[in-house]
């Protein structure tokens with residue numbers, strides 16, 4: 001039976017800057033789904049589907065692999081018509097659609113163009129945006145990563161008096177918060193109580209009135225708090241201001257660069273981590289993530305770096321049909337020295 005307007009499928013949009021903890025929160029949701037059947041649409045910036053890999057097999061009852069759709073053709077907010085709409089329609093057309101749809105946007109995505117897609121006739125009668133949830137990395141905010149470097153801005157304005165830009169990171173931070181129905185202040189374990197309170201005040205100043213801020217570590221938020229906000233965000237887009245309004249759906253992430261470094265196995269994970277740590281500091285890399293083959297090890301190594309913080313762990317054995325190769329996605333602001341970064345990483349790969 002077709003869904004009626006009164007039975008629209010609720011959809012939650014998870015936004016938040018690179019590495020804020022979106023995938024971690026979704027894993028937590030799947031592991032604590034309390035009987036709900038969820039479908040996931042995962043969008044990543046970068047050509048390797050790391051996030052999808054990390055959630056697959058996480059809870060097959062709540063979200064079997066066929067209910068996880070990866071959109072890797074660029075940022076979801078720029079490919080709404082080509083990628084998102086057909087994907088969403090296909091999900092809604094299924095004989096037994098899910099109870100709730102979760103969309104993980106890429107860390108560089110603007111949520112508003114995506115929410116706007118829910119106004120399309122074919123979608124709006126069958127699905128609604130239950131809520132936009134913005135994840136915030138409390139540690140990164142405390143480190144000032146989303147603040148405009150006032151000295152640099154003043155120097156740039158002196159050179160070009162017409163310049164009127166905040167930093168690209170600050171604009172994304174503000175746009176993601178301005179569109180949110182709920183904010184998860186994540187990574188609370190990495191900062192002390194006073195710092196967390198200061199970050200919360202900073203975040204509160206960027207949200208719309210009445211938006212709830214929930215503190216969390218490792219994305220551990222109760223599913224009952226996250227889902228069921230009933231915001232119908234597609235109906236009040238005008239209340240959600242954006243720096244990128246003029247660019248609309250065509251804004252193209254000119255401010256950021258991303259590439260993949262591929263190679264053979266690494267002899268020793270610690271050597272790789274040391275090399276990454278050095279190059280992240282030297283080149284101001286925002287994010288590194290991927291899968292690494294380690295010589296002589298049957299397990300796959302996951303490597304995650306968010307700014308200077310690097311995590312690595314073995315997640316599962318390589319499957320017989322998988323090529324044991326290292327693939328790392330590197331993301332930074334425009335102007336990354338790709339050749340130098342690639343050379344540094346290749347130097348520790350076999």
Ligand SMILES: Nc1nc2c(ncn2[C@@H]2O[C@H](COP(=O)(O)OP(=O)(O)OP(=O)(O)O)[C@@H](O)[C@H]2O)c(=O)[nH]1
Nearest residue numbers: 017018019020021022023024107187217218304311
């Ligand atoms: N200490 C700490 N680490 C966290 C927390 N949440 C996530 N992380 C770590 O932060 C890194 C990035 O987490 P992800 O969940 O992959 O972040 P993401 O927002 O999905 O990243 P992108 O999709 O690349 O934007 C991983 O190493 C996580 O283990 C937290 O609350 N505390």
